[in-house]
Amino acid sequence: METRILSHLRALEAESIHIFREVVAEFSNPVMLYSVGKDSSVMLRLAQKAFHPAKIPFPVLHIDTSYKFEEMYEFRDNLAKELGLNLIVHKNQAALDAGANPFDLGTQKCCAQLKTRALLDALEAGGYDAAFGGARRDEEKSRAKERIYSFRDKFGQWDPKNQRPELWNVYNCKIEKGETIRVFPLSNWTELDIWRYIEVENIPIVPLYLAKERPMLVRGSSIIPLEHNYPVKEGEKPEMVKVRMRSLGCTYCTGAMRSDAETLPQLMDELVQFKRSERENRIIDHDTEGSMEIKKREGYF
Amino acid sequence: MSVESQLLRFTTAGSVDDGKSTLIGRLLYEAKGVYEDQLASVQNSSVNRSTGPIDFSLLTDGLRAEREQGITIDVAYRYAATPRRKFIIADTPGHEQYTRNMATGASTADLAIVLIDARKGVLVQSRRHAFITSLLGIRYVAVAVNKMDLVDFREDVFRKIETEFMAYAQSVGLKNVAFFPISALEGDNITEPSARTPWYTGPSLLEHLENVDLVEARNFTDLRFPVQYVNRPTLDFRGYTGQLASGILRPGQTVMTLPSGRITKVKSLPSFDGDLSEAFPPMSVTVCLEDEVDISRGDMLVDPDRVPHVSRRFAAKLVWMHETPGEAERDYLLKHTSQTVRAQISKIRHRIDINTLAEQPANKLELNEIASIQVETRRPLFFDSYGQNRTTGSFILIDPVSNATVAAGMIEESTAESLEPLKLGSLEFSGETEATVTPAERYKRAGHYPATVWLTARQDLAGMLERKLFDLGCYVHVLADDRESHLLPELARVLNSAGLIAICSIASPDPAEAQRAQELAGDTRFLLVDPQKLPVHDEEASEVLMKMLEDRGVLRRKERFEVGEGI
Numbered sequence: 001m002e003t004r005i006l007s008h009l010r011a012l013e014a015e016s017i018h019i020f021r022e023v024v025a026e027f028s029n030p031v032m033l034y035s036v037g038k039d040s041s042v043m044l045r046l047a048q049k050a051f052h053p054a055k056i057p058f059p060v061l062h063i064d065t066s067y068k069f070e071e072m073y074e075f076r077d078n079l080a081k082e083l084g085l086n087l088i089v090h091k092n093q094a095a096l097d098a099g100a101n102p103f104d105l106g107t108q109k110c111c112a113q114l115k116t117r118a119l120l121d122a123l124e125a126g127g128y129d130a131a132f133g134g135a136r137r138d139e140e141k142s143r144a145k146e147r148i149y150s151f152r153d154k155f156g157q158w159d160p161k162n163q164r165p166e167l168w169n170v171y172n173c174k175i176e177k178g179e180t181i182r183v184f185p186l187s188n189w190t191e192l193d194i195w196r197y198i199e200v201e202n203i204p205i206v207p208l209y210l211a212k213e214r215p216m217l218v219r220g221s222s223i224i225p226l227e228h229n230y231p232v233k234e235g236e237k238p239e240m241v242k243v244r245m246r247s248l249g250c251t252y253c254t255g256a257m258r259s260d261a262e263t264l265p266q267l268m269d270e271l272v273q274f275k276r277s278e279r280e281n282r283i284i285d286h287d288t289e290g291s292m293e294i295k296k297r298e299g300y301f
Numbered sequence: 302m303s304v305e306s307q308l309l310r311f312t313t314a315g316s317v318d319d320g321k322s323t324l325i326g327r328l329l330y331e332a333k334g335v336y337e338d339q340l341a342s343v344q345n346s347s348v349n350r351s352t353g354p355i356d357f358s359l360l361t362d363g364l365r366a367e368r369e370q371g372i373t374i375d376v377a378y379r380y381a382a383t384p385r386r387k388f389i390i391a392d393t394p395g396h397e398q399y400t401r402n403m404a405t406g407a408s409t410a411d412l413a414i415v416l417i418d419a420r421k422g423v424l425v426q427s428r429r430h431a432f433i434t435s436l437l438g439i440r441y442v443a444v445a446v447n448k449m450d451l452v453d454f455r456e457d458v459f460r461k462i463e464t465e466f467m468a469y470a471q472s473v474g475l476k477n478v479a480f481f482p483i484s485a486l487e488g489d490n491i492t493e494p495s496a497r498t499p500w501y502t503g504p505s506l507l508e509h510l511e512n513v514d515l516v517e518a519r520n521f522t523d524l525r526f527p528v529q530y531v532n533r534p535t536l537d538f539r540g541y542t543g544q545l546a547s548g549i550l551r552p553g554q555t556v557m558t559l560p561s562g563r564i565t566k567v568k569s570l571p572s573f574d575g576d577l578s579e580a581f582p583p584m585s586v587t588v589c590l591e592d593e594v595d596i597s598r599g600d601m602l603v604d605p606d607r608v609p610h611v612s613r614r615f616a617a618k619l620v621w622m623h624e625t626p627g628e629a630e631r632d633y634l635l636k637h638t639s640q641t642v643r644a645q646i647s648k649i650r651h652r653i654d655i656n657t658l659a660e661q662p663a664n665k666l667e668l669n670e671i672a673s674i675q676v677e678t679r680r681p682l683f684f685d686s687y688g689q690n691r692t693t694g695s696f697i698l699i700d701p702v703s704n705a706t707v708a709a710g711m712i713e714e715s716t717a718e719s720l721e722p723l724k725l726g727s728l729e730f731s732g733e734t735e736a737t738v739t740p741a742e743r744y745k746r747a748g749h750y751p752a753t754v755w756l757t758a759r760q761d762l763a764g765m766l767e768r769k770l771f772d773l774g775c776y777v778h779v780l781a782d783d784r785e786s787h788l789l790p791e792l793a794r795v796l797n798s799a800g801l802i803a804i805c806s807i808a809s810p811d812p813a814e815a816q817r818a819q820e821l822a823g824d825t826r827f828l829l830v831d832p833q834k835l836p837v838h839d840e841e842a843s844e845v846l847m848k849m850l851e852d853r854g855v856l857r858r859k860e861r862f863e864v865g866e867g868i
Contacts, residue, residue: 003516004516004521004549004581005307005515006307006308006517006583006584007305007306007307008306008307008308008386008387010306010584011307011583012308013585014544014584014586015583017544017585018529018543018544018585021529021530021542021543021585022529022530022639024530025529025530025639030696048573049572049573049574050310050542050585050606051532051534052571052572052573052587053532053540053571054532054533054534120303123868137378137379137380138379138380144377144378144379145375145376145377145378153698154429156361160375163375163708164705165401165402165405165622165706165709166405166407166706167405167406167408167409167546167695167706167709168691168692168695169409169692170407170636170637170638170695170696170697172636172697172699172704172706174634174699174701174704175704176704187378190376190380190382190387190388192382193387239853292688293677294471
C-alpha cells in the first residue's frame with residue numbers, strides 16, 4: 001500500500017490553511033498584517049490556497065513607518081496589483097509630521113510611535129475584530145508561549161499570565177466589542193521551514209534577502225544600509241559590501257550581514273551553518289533583555 | 302532536514318526538579334534547534350542559577366515572571382529538526398496545579414516523554430503524568446529515566462522503575478511504552494548509545510523520536526470531513542472547505558451529509574495546485590459535490606457505511622481549566638469541530654482523583670479537576686469516541702459570559718448509549734442504559750441502521766414496505782395506531798434501539814406525535830412522508846421509500862446487498 005503521509009511542510013501548510021478558514025468563518029471583519037517580509041509572503045500564499053478559486057477575502061494592512069527600503073515599497077505595490085489585494089497602507093502621520101525619526105528619538109520611542117501606535121490606531125480605525133500576523137514561536141523566547149489565537153484587551157494589550165488554553169485545533173473566537181484576536185497561522189513554522197516553503201512553492205520575495213554588492217556603512221560589527229539620510233559621522237564613508245538582510249524592518253534598524261548567498265539553496269546552507277537567530281540583527285530586540293516581551297504587552301505584534 | 306521529512310509532535314511531562322528543561326535544552330542543542338546568540342544570551346543571563354557547564358534549562362524557560370520564579374508555568378512550544386523529522390515540542394509544566402497546561406500540550410501530541418528522576422523512582426506525579434497521557438489519547442510514551450549519572454548508571458535502579466511504571470501504565474490503558482536510561486545533563490543515551498550503560502541495548506532517545514511509526518496511528522477508513530467554510534466566489538462554484546479528520550476523499554466517492562442524511566457524490570477536489578485525485582488526513586481541502594445540497598459550516602461529510610453517532614446527549618471526560626468552578630445545569634457554549642452549540646453538563650457522574658484514580662462524588666468542578674460527565678446540547682452533534690477519533694471526539698467548553706475557555710472534553714466510548722429518557726405507561730427507561738451491545742455491533746449484524754418511517758393513511762403500503770425490507774434481510778416491524786396511538790413514538794424508539802426499522806402506520810395525521818417521534822429517532826433516522834407526494838400505487842410508493850432509506854444511508858446500496866459484500 002502506498003504510504004499516505006504528509007511531509008512536515010505540507011502538514012504545516014494544512015494546519016495554517018485550517019486557521020485561515022476558521023477565522024474567516026467565525027469573525028466578521030478580519031485583516032491581515034502585511035510587513036512585505038518573507039513570512040508575510042508565505043502567509044499570502046497560504047491565504048490564496050485556503051480560498052482558491054476565490055480571491056483573498058480580507059484586506060491586507062501595511063503599517064508603514066516610511067523608513068522601509070525602497071525595494072520593499074516597489075515589491076509591495078507590484079504584488080498587490082498582481083494578486084488583486086485590497087491593500088491598506090497606514091502611517092502615524094501626526095508623529096511623522098512632528099518629525100519622528102529613529103535617529104533623534106532612539107529605536108524604542110520611534111518604534112512605539114511609528115509601529116505600535118500606528119498599528120493600534122489602524123486596527124481601531126478599521127474596526128477589525130481579528131488580525132493575522134506572521135509571528136513564529138521560534139523567533140524569540142517570549143513568543144514560544146504565544147497562542148495561535150492571541151487575545152488582546154480593548155487597549156490591544158497581551159497578558160501572558162492570563163491566556164486562554166488552546167487544545168487540539170479547536171479555537172475560541174469569542175470576544176466582546178473592542179477586544180480583538182491576533183491570529184498567528186505560522187506559529188509552528190521555523191525560519192528554515194519558511195525558506196524551504198518559499199523555495200518549493202516558488203514564492204516571490206524582496207530581493208534584499210539575497211546577497212548582492214550594496215553600498216553600506218560599516219561601523220564596528222554593524223553594517224548599516226544607507227537610505228533615508230542616515231546620519232553619517234565624520235570620517236565615515238560608504239563602501240560596497242556583498243550583503244543580505246536576514247530580516248526586513250526599517251532601514252535603520254535592519255542590520256545587514258556579509259554573505260555570498262545569491263540563491264535560496266545557498267541561503268539555506270548559510271542558515272544551517274551559521275545558526276544565528278534571525279532577530280539578532282534587529283537592533284530593537286537588544287535594548288534590554290526580554291525587550292520583546294515588554295513591547296508585546298504594550299501591543300506590538 | 303529534507304523537504305520530505307515528517308512531523309512529530311511530542312510533549313514533555315516532568316516535575317520541577319526532574320530536569321525536564323535541561324532535557325529539552327539538550328535535545329534542542331543536539332538537534333540544532335538553538336541558535337548561537339540564544340546560547341550566548343543564556344551564558345550572560347542575570348539569573349543563571351547554576352555554575353559550571355551551560356545551563357540548558359535557561360534556553361527554554363521563557364517569560365520574565367517565570368525566570369524570576371525559576372519555574373515554567375505555561376505551555377511553551379519549541380522546534381527542532383533532524384534530517385528525518387521535524388519536532389514540535391510542547392514543553393509543559395508538571396507542577397500539580399498545572400494539569401490544565403499538561404492537557405493542553407498533550408492534546409496535539411503523537412508522543413509523550415515522561416521524565417522520572419532515577420534517584421526518586423516512580424512518584425505520585427509520574428502516575429499523574431501517565432494518566433493524563435492516556436486521557437488525552439497519546440499513542441506513544443517514552444519514559445526518560447533521568448539523572449542516571451547520580452545512581453552510577455545502575456541497571457537494577459532502571460529495571461525497578463521500568464517494572465513499576467509499566468504496571469501502572471497498563472492499568473490506565475497505555476500501550477507502546479519505551480524506557481530510556483539517560484543523563485540530560487551529561488548527554489547519555491540522548492543522541493547515541495552511552496558507554497556507561499552497556500546493559501542497555503535499545504536506541505537512544507533521539508533515535509526513538511526519529512523512528513516511531515506515524516502512519517499506523519492514522520485512520521484512513523472512517524470518512525469525517527467537518528465543513529469549515531463554504532466558498533462561493535461565483536454562482537456556479539460552491540466548494541466546501543475543511544481539514545480532513547479521518548478517511549479518504551476521492552472524486553466519484555459516495556458520501557453522506559450530516560445532519561440532512563442526504564447521499565451524494567464527490568465531484569472534484571479543486572486546489573490552488575490543480576485538482577486532486579485523492580485527499581487524506583490531515584490535509585486541508587475543498588470539496589465540490591455532484592448534487593446541489595444545502596450544506597453549511599458545522600455540517601459533516603461522512604462515509605454512509607460508517608456513520609458517526611448523531612445525538613444531543615453523550616458521556617465525556619472533562620478537564621476543568623478555569624478558576625470559576627464548573628457546575629451542572631449551567632449554560633456553556635460547546636465547540637466541537639466547526640460547530641458551536643449551547644450546552645449543559647446534565648450530570649457530573651464523578652470526579653477522578655488523578656493520584657489514586659479513585660472516583661469521588663462531586664457537585665462542581667474546580668480548576669485542574671478531571672471528571673466523568675453527561676453532556677446535553679441544544680442541537681445534535683456528529684461524533685465518535687475520543688479513543689476512535691481525536692478530532693470528532695473532542696470539544697471545548699466556553700463560558701458565554703466571560704468568553705473564557707473553561708474546559709476540555711473527550712467523548713467516551715459509547716458503552717453507555719445516551720438516549721432520550723423514556724416513559725412507557727408505568728415503565729421508565731432511563732437515558733443511560735448501560736448497553737453491552739453497541740449500536741455499531743447491531744449495525745454490523747443487521748447490515749442496516751435503525752430508522753423510523755412515519756406513514757399516514759397508507760396501511761397497505763406499510764405492509765408492502767415491511768415485506769420488501771424483510772426480503773432484503775432487514776429487521777423490520779410495523780406499528781399500527783389502532784390502540785394507544787400516543788405511545789407510537791416511544792415504541793418506535795424502543796425498536797430502533799434494538800436495531801430495527803419501525804414503520805409507523807397512522808390513520809390520521811398528528812403533527813405533534815410526528816415531531817415527538819422525530820426527536821426520539823433523531824433527524825437522520827426519521828422518515829416523514831407527505832402522503833400527497835407519494836405515488837398512489839403502493840408498488841411505486843414502496844420503491845420511492847426504499848430509495849429514500851438508501852439516500853439516508855439507513856440501507857446500504859441495493860447492489861451491495863445483491864453481491865452480499867460485507868454483510
